[in-house]
Amino acid sequence: MIINISFTMLLANIGLASGSADLRLITYNIRYAATLLSTNEEPWAVRRPLMASQVNFETSNRPEALICMQEVLNEQLVDLQSDLGSNWNHVGVGRNDGAQDGEYSPIIYQADTWRLDRNKTYWLSQTPHVVGSTGWDAALPRIVTVAQFKHRTTDVPLVFMCTHFDHMGTVARNESAKLIIKIADEWMVQGSNSTKPAPVFLGGDLNLELTEEGNKTLTTPGAFQDIKDLVPKTHWYGNAKTSTSFTTSTLDDMRIDYLFVRNPRGIQFSTYGVLTNKFEDGVYISNHRPVVVDAEMLA
Ligand SMILES: *[C@@H]1O[C@H](CO)[C@@H](O)[C@H](O)[C@H]1NC(C)=O
Ligand SMILES: *[C@@H]1O[C@H](CO)[C@@H](O)[C@H](O)[C@H]1NC(C)=O
Ligand SMILES: *[C@@H]1O[C@H](CO)[C@@H](O)[C@H](O)[C@H]1NC(C)=O
Ligand SMILES: *[C@@H]1O[C@H](CO)[C@@H](O)[C@H](O)[C@H]1NC(C)=O
Numbered sequence: 056m057i058i059n060i061s062f063t064m065l066l067a068n069i070g071l072a073s074g075s076a077d078l079r080l081i082t083y084n085i086r087y088a089a090t091l092l093s094t095n096e097e098p099w100a101v102r103r104p105l106m107a108s109q110v111n112f113e114t115s116n117r118p119e120a121l122i123c124m125q126e127v128l129n130e131q132l133v134d135l136q137s138d139l140g141s142n143w144n145h146v147g148v149g150r151n152d153g154a155q156d157g158e159y160s161p162i163i164y165q166a167d168t169w170r171l172d173r174n175k176t177y178w179l180s181q182t183p184h185v186v187g188s189t190g191w192d193a194a195l196p197r198i199v200t201v202a203q204f205k206h207r208t209t210d211v212p213l214v215f216m217c218t219h220f221d222h223m224g225t226v227a228r229n230e231s232a233k234l235i236i237k238i239a240d241e242w243m244v245q246g247s248n249s250t251k252p253a254p255v256f257l258g259g260d261l262n263l264e265l266t267e268e269g270n271k272t273l274t275t276p277g278a279f280q281d282i283k284d285l286v287p288k289t290h291w292y293g294n295a296k297t298s299t300s301f302t303t304s305t306l307d308d309m310r311i312d313y314l315f316v317r318n319p320r321g322i323q324f325s326t327y328g329v330l331t332n333k334f335e336d337g338v339y340i341s342n343h344r345p346v347v348v349d350a351e352m353l354a
Contacts, residue, residue, distance in 0.1 A: 076206040078350045079117050080314050082258030084125040084343035095301035105340045107138035122163040123217030123258030129155040146174040147200040153186035160200045160217045169204040179231040192224035203246045209354040214246040218259035232272035239317050255317040279315035282348050285324045292328035298343050314348045321353040
């Protein structure tokens, strides 16, 4: 984080802002550590060092990075936590028992940079407070992890939500979007300690493309905005599609992983990128690609 001291003091003197906070947001479906492997899928033991070095590269000297992951089993969380180092913390629980069983949608952050004020997991169902509940026509229990942070040096507050929508239930995806908007409504007020509401960011694998009307609930006016749309096209980087499966065919590639914002007041988004999940060694680090956004938030 870079603060121009004299500029900051000038602003403080005239009673405006007290600096700005850099922000890097990442969402990455890392693929659960499967025992029954798909064609071209390498076991976690092979993917782990590649993923750790990729995440490390994307966050090195960026203590403000907030990472939302999906499909993370407890053993993978333990591995990544140990590979990334003790500066990093996470919030979140397994979706099956609200403890360590089942996939997490964790939020990974550095406690030196962000003060965690509150965190909670909701199940995407008619009973969001019932641990392990499955909603509507969903095949599996699904969750959203919510964390409220405050940037330690500038006091900038934000809420970050991390989710993974069901892969089968079309009603469940639609209703999950409505539930998340409702949860964001609550947290954007509570997430702020002043009269202005805090921005709410949402990362996740939605298992849907936003191209069709029936899929756009999350981005109805007044709800969330796709951050890609807030970044000038000249600053888009990398791939368009975010999910590749383990096949080299691009026919089944889809854009289903997103970073959204609600209430982006005072935030400048500078880049949007969809990075790679495969290098010249041919190993798929995951069957999804990481999505990265950089921004600057005024205090
Ligand atoms: C908040 O995060 C911590 C750390 O992962 C976890 O132990 C706790 O269960 C979480 N609380 C909820 C309600 O998700
Ligand atoms: C809100 O401000 C009060 C008074 O400064 C403080 O005690 C409290 O911890 C703050 N709460 C949050 C969520 O920042
Ligand atoms: C929504 O997205 C999914 C996944 O891309 C797609 O199969 C479906 O046709 C889209 N439209 C509707 C209305 O669900
Ligand atoms: C999603 O919900 C909205 C509002 O209730 C409804 O109009 C729309 O038809 C639903 N779409 C799907 C695909 O279920």
